[in-house]
Amino acid sequence: MSKVSYYTAEGLKKLRDELKQLKDIERPRASNAIAEARDKGDLSENAEYDAAKEAQGMLEMKISKLEEVLANARVIDESQLDVSKILVLSKVKIKNQTNGMVMDYTLVADGEANLAAGKISVNSPIGKGLLGKTVGDVAEIQVPNGVLKFEILEVSR
Template identity: 85%
Template sequence: MSKVSYYTPEGLKKLRDELNQLKDIERPKASQAIADARDKGDLSENAEYDAAKEAQGMLEMKISKMEETLANARIIDESQLDTSKVLVLSKVKIKNQTNGMEMNYTLVAESEADLASGKISVNSPIGKGLLGKSVGDVAEIKVPSGVMKFDIVEISR
């Protein structure tokens, strides 16, 4: 059974656009590469044909996975989310108890995560550790180097 993934409207649109790119542009290119390789002669000794068939198989697998993800995708209605606890799409301001550094993160679905823009996955160690916490709580997050403690300073949308 597949798991449900939650997306923002923008994230879902990006996923659909990527799938359309694979289906409408990459798939015909793969078919053409196979046809070109087939025209070059004996298939039993044609490495180009084997490579093209392998590439097509990988492309079809990627398309299949994306279609499954889209079938299980749900859009999050931000207006219905509770701001008293950290949830998906929460903007969280946390303070590291060790060094006093403050950080701002937005918790998003795994496919939308982008650390450079402050978006972390709810499936990441920090994301999992923050989920369900309220302002004033201390999140103890197990990371490879030990346990980090963060104060939850602010939660917003």
């Protein structure tokens, strides 16, 4: 049984676009590579054929996994979310109490996480530790190298 995952409309569109790309462009390309390799003769000693079949298998597995994610994906209705506490899609400004560094993050679903863009997964240790907190709270988050303390400075959408 797969777990439901929540996405923004933009994140869900990216997943659908990726699936369409894999099905409409990559799948025919893999089939053509197999056909070309098959035309080259004896299949028992044809490394190119074996590689093309393996690549096709990996592609089909990726398509299957994406279809499963999409089947269990739900779009988050931002208008229904409480803006007073940290939830999925909250934009937070936090201050590391150890070094005084202030950081801005948006909490997103696993598939949309991108640390370089300031998007962290709600399932990451920091994301989990921030969920449900409000402005002024101090989140004590257990990470592999100890405990981090973050003061919540701002919460917005």
